[in-house]
Amino acid sequence: MSKGLSDAELERLLYADSDDEIGEFDVILSDDEESGGEPEINDEESDLIECESDSQGTSVEQEQQESMDGGNLFYKSKYGTQWSKVPYPQTRRGAKDIIKNKQGITPYSSNFTTEIEAFLLFMSDNILNILVVQTNRKAEEVIRQWNEKYPHKLQRTWQLTDSMEIKAYLGILLIQGALQATKEPQKILWCTDKKYVRRKINDKLAPIRVFDLFVQNCIMAYSPGSHVTIDEQLGSFRGRCPFRIYMKSKPDKYGLKIWAMADSKNSYSINLQGERVVLDLVDPLGTVYGVTTDNFFTSLPLADKLAEKKLSLCGTLRKNKSYIPNELQPKLFRPEFSSMFAFTKEHTIVSYTPRKGKAVILLSTEHHDDTVADEKYKINPHIILHYNDTKGAVDTTDKMVKQYSARRIYNRWPMAIFGQLLDIAALNSFILWDIKYPKIKKSKDDRRYFLLQLGESLVKEYIVRRYNNSGRLSKTLRQYMRDVVPDLASPPVENQNERLVKSGRCYLCDRNRDRKSRQLCKECQNFVCAEHHVKEVNKNASLCSILEDDYAQYERKYDS
Structure with a gap:
């Protein structure tokens, strides 16, 4: 900014209405944006943009001089979008910046114990x-x-x-x-x-008939906080599927991609979609929320559509967007940890240089100033700090889900x-x-x-029902059931006398004696003869459990 420019002249330039002077910005859409589609670029493109050589042969010194020129208060993009170098005065908070909703459990889900x-x-x-x-x-x-x-x-x-x-x-x-x-x-x-x-x-x-019902239950059970994150989830799958994809940046590589919206604070999954539609994901939110997206979604038209719903947007931009001024692209002369801002009345773009020749560009409709914070001697803009705090909700959901x-x-x-x-x-x-x-x-x-x-x-x-209604369960399986449900420690009354075989050999006698009996031991439900029933089983109830797996050894001990 030139030193001779008065406050009145600055205000006139910022709020000029004529086309000959500085007018309201006009978004010029590319062909793919006008059609509502996304550009065919790898969705895993890094947010870090490298510096490219200028095809017009402009020298580094000339670019630096033009970028640092204080006489021009505006940047101009390739297709005519104009951005101010200084923030617009904010007289009052916008409707999308006033948080009215309470985060937490809804009345629908408040009664569980x-x-x-x-x-x-x-x-x-x-x-x-x-x-x-x-x-x-x-x-x-x-x-x-x-x-x-x-x-x-x-x-x-x-x-x-x-x-x-x-x-x-x-x-x-x-x-x-x-x-x-x-x-x-x-x-x-x-x-x-x-x-x-x-x-x-x-x-x-x-084919997933329960998908929509499940999503509706997730929406009704929880009221999200002030900010939500939209990103992709990749469910591991290597079988045959017409829409299985490959993503080299994911741990599972192959799988089924689902777009998810999660609470930025606790990673609660609010909404899921099988297609790339941000507006469908945020539809159940209502108004007054902040949405964080990556460079696959973030664009100026999307920010305007969300603003109509009183929702703010913050996310990284790809360098091929036509509305980004050339001055904000990566430059070799820009020092490390430096930031450049561009403003309209509703939007803010920041270009941050983490190292020489590279830059990260973000768009936000929630921030309207050029404040920065000194974090460990790296001067980060508040927009980037906010983005780092809210961008990882869906990734955190993936991490927690894969753990168990x-x-x-x-x-x-x-x-x-x-x-x-x-x-x-x-x-x-x-x-x-x-x-x-x-x-x-x-x-x-x-x-x-x-x-x-x-x-x-x-x-x-289900264990209780099966234990009580099924008469052909093995002892081992019954024991497993009693381990899980201790209330089943005693055998069910209705199954004590149910046996497919009405009589059998006494299991305590030698097999050569071949003593048949209809009497059952009350402890283990095995057939015992009258001699053992009177002399041994009733006097020592634990004898059955001790010797049920070694009849011959007991018989030798008994005879001696």
């Missing part, structure tokens, strides 16, 4: 009913086809499943995820051998997406639980204990 009730806010009864109906339909269809293909073999039948069994299945998956044992064989999961026990002590988505993921190796992509929804439901329920019942001293294992308790709660009801 147990882990399973928090989980069922997301995996609600209507979702479970769809799973039951579709599982029974598919199973009956497969069995019917098999019976028609092999009519000479024993015909198969299907016992209808119900919501209790589905919840037990989900509970087992959650327990596997909490124990990080999704790739372990099923027998090891129920094994009591210490060497196998792990941590016990310490549109395209049309309940997903197994699936060959069908709908199951892969359902596994991803199950992980998000478990994480969201834990976040709600932590909000309603906070701990003074938190531990890194709190979430794992929550998942174990949730899994056992989902499985318990």
Whole structure:
């Protein structure tokens, strides 16, 4: 700015209305932006922009002189968009900057008292009913086809499943995820051998009928804070799928990409979409929220559309955007940790130089000044500090989900997406639980204990029913059930006298004697003759459990 310019002249220049002078900025859209699409550029392009040589042959000294010229108060982009070098005066706060909503649990989700009730806010009864109906339909269809293909073999039948069994299945998956044992064989999961026990002590988505219902439950259960983050999630999947993608920057490389919106503070997943539509993701928010995006989404037209909804935008820009002034592009003469700003009445662009010849360019409609903060001797603009604080919510969700993921190796992509929804439901329920019942001293294992308790709660009801109604369970399986549900310590009364064989050989006598009996030991339910029933079993009830695996050894001891 020239020293001879008065305040009145500066105000006249900033608020001039004629086209001959400095007018209101006019956004000039490129062809791909006018059509509403995204430019075909790798969405993993780095935010750090390198300096390129000037094709017009302008010297570095000339560019520096033009950039530092104080006589010109405006930058002008390639296609005529004009930006002020100084902030516009702010007389009052905009409507999109006034926070009115309260963060936290909504009335819809405020009445839960147990882990399973928090989980069922997301995996609600209507979702479970769809799973039951579709599982029974598919199973009956497969069995019917098999019976028609092999009519000479024993015909198969299907016992209808119900919501209790589905919840037990989900509970087992959650327990596997909490124990990080999704790739372990099923027998090891129920094994009591210490060497196998792990941590016990310490549109395209049309086939996923429950997707929209699940998203609606996530929206109703939580009111987000002042800022949200929009980014992609990549669910690992290497099977056959028409929209499987490859992303070299992700740990899993191959998978199914879903766009997600999460709370910037606690990484609660608010909304999910199968397509690249920011406006659809923010639609349930209402007004007065800040949205953080990466350079795949951030653009001036998107900022204007969000402003119409009274939402602010902050995100990185790609260097090929036509509305970025050339002066804000990376330059070799710009010193490290320096910042350059450009303003309109509604937008702010900052170009930050972390090192020579490189720059990071951000667009914000929430910030309207050129303030910077000295953070460890690196002078960072407030826009960049705000972006760093709010950009990682979706990535944090991915990290937390993968830590205790309940997903197994699936060959069908709908199951892969359902596994991803199950992980998000478990994480969201834990976040709600932590909000309603906070701990003074938190531990890194709190979430794992929550998942174990949730899994056992989902499985318990089905275990009780199966234990009481099934008469052909092995002793080992019954013991496992009693370990999970201690209330089942005594055998059920209705099954004590149910035996397929009415009589049998006394298990305490030598096999050569071949003594048949109809009497049962009250302790172990084995056949015993009258002699052993009177003399040994009733006098020493623990004798059965001691000798049930070694009859011959006892017989030799008894005869001696």
